[in-house]
Amino acid sequence: MYTTKDIIKGIQNPSLVRTHLSRIYDICRPHDVGVQGSYRTGNIGDRALGELFQRQFSENGYRTHIHDKHVQFSSSKVKVLGGGGVLHDFYGTEHLRKRLNYVSDGGFIIGVGVPGLRSAEAQRLIRSTLPEISLITVRDQRSKEILKDICDAEVVRTACPAFLYQNPDCSPNNRTGVNFRPWFNRKSENLSYYFDYDDQIDPGSAKADYIKNIKRLCEEVERPLFIPFHKEDEEFARKHLDIEVLQYENSVKKTLERVSKVEKMITMRYHSLIFAAVCQKPVLPIAYAPKVKSLTDRLEIQSYKPHTDIPLKFQEIQNLSKLKKYARDNFKLMFESNNF
Structure with a gap:
């Protein structure tokens, strides 16, 4: 399961072991809906999406857990790739493979953006996975067109889920x-x-x-x-x-x-x-x-x-x-x- 390199890293930095064990617990503990995304990068927009997905499912009675972008499986019945510009090959295809693996068995891709899929391998991953997805919604027309040019899966244009936040109506500061x-x-x-x-x-x-x-x-x-x-x-x-x-x-x-x-x-x-x-x-x-x-x-x-x-x-x-x-x-x- 672990390479010699992984074991050495764990010995040199025990905090990595704790982080990994915590991730395994999150994956395996009972929950109805698992949502994977880039929610822990420090980007407020991405964090907002994670909190929104958590709230939307929890308020409807579903035990929900938010997973980071490295998680490829969980014990949940429903798996969601939720929000953000996550379908791309900026840095190669390994991260894309992980995201698609997570939802490959009838999962949901919801409210995402598609900045671009340039490589043949990225396009192959999209063609092989998206037809198996239960529902695909994207936040803009360009994202829809990029996916439709690659495969025949049904794609629905919606809007970014973050629009569901409400104005807190704070007192103005004239700035x-x-x-x-x-x-x-x-x-x-x-x-x-x-x-x-x-x-x-x-x-x-x-x-x-x-x-x-x-x-x-x-x-x-x-x-x-x-x-x-x-x-x-x-x-x-x-x-x-x-x-x-x-x-x-x-x-x-x-x-x-x-x-x-x-x-x-x-x-x-x-x-x-x-x-x-x-x-x-x-x-x-x-x-x-x-x-x-x-x-x-x-x-x-x-x-x-x-x-x-x-x-x-x-x-x-x-x-x-x-x-x-x-x-x-x-x-x-x-x-x-x-x-x-």
């Missing part, structure tokens, strides 16, 4: 919330394929233009306040921006309250835009990836790539009730399935 993420550490061909940038883009020049843009925006808005959605966001902001930067807290509740308090919001991370929409804040969205552009199209607002000209123009979001309905459909369709 302008801002969120930016670090620039990509990727080659131009990967920026082109997965993130829809021009295939001739110079990543170094684009990064410089992006940083110049966000510095200007922070100078032009009234009372900017940086709200991190990842520890990396805070580090990036403290390095490049001369504004007040809130300390990162790995708390969905706290982050949503921070967004609720501001008057308006410059958004970059996908879930910073969703949180701002849920809190009904005027937004200036920076679409660093196609998933953000897809979402701004559905919200009927204009977005801008990070390295291009970005006017200081905040817009009122539209169609929030429709997107909440589509987000509820993720669970409605699942509960109605014969295999749930």
Whole structure:
């Protein structure tokens, strides 16, 4: 079961043994629904999805456990790959294989994004697994089209489940919330394929233009306040921006309250835009990836790539009730399935 290398690692670092035993306990203890995803990466958006799936199933009477992205099996009757841009081959196919293994026997893929599946092996895994899935819902049309180009499985476009969060209606602080993420550490061909940038883009020049843009925006808005959605966001902001930067807290509740308090919001991370929409804040969205552009199209607002000209123009979001309905459909369709 364990290689010599695994045993040596455990002897050298006993905490790894405790972590592994805890994972085995979580997998084997009795539960009705197991949900696998990237919920423990420090990304607030991913954590929000994990907490939401836990709540949705638990409130409907199901014993539910949330598994990390390395888990490939559990003792649950129902297995769900839940939310996030998890179907891709950025770093090869091993993680993709683990995710698909988890749901391969009639499981559910719910509310996910599909940034891209470039390799022949990734496409083979999709073709061999998706026809066996009980229900597949994706958060945007681009994700649906990528999957449909690879296999004949039925795919339903819904919306990100995080739209089911509610506005905490905190007292306003008359600040302008801002969120930016670090620039990509990727080659131009990967920026082109997965993130829809021009295939001739110079990543170094684009990064410089992006940083110049966000510095200007922070100078032009009234009372900017940086709200991190990842520890990396805070580090990036403290390095490049001369504004007040809130300390990162790995708390969905706290982050949503921070967004609720501001008057308006410059958004970059996908879930910073969703949180701002849920809190009904005027937004200036920076679409660093196609998933953000897809979402701004559905919200009927204009977005801008990070390295291009970005006017200081905040817009009122539209169609929030429709997107909440589509987000509820993720669970409605699942509960109605014969295999749930």
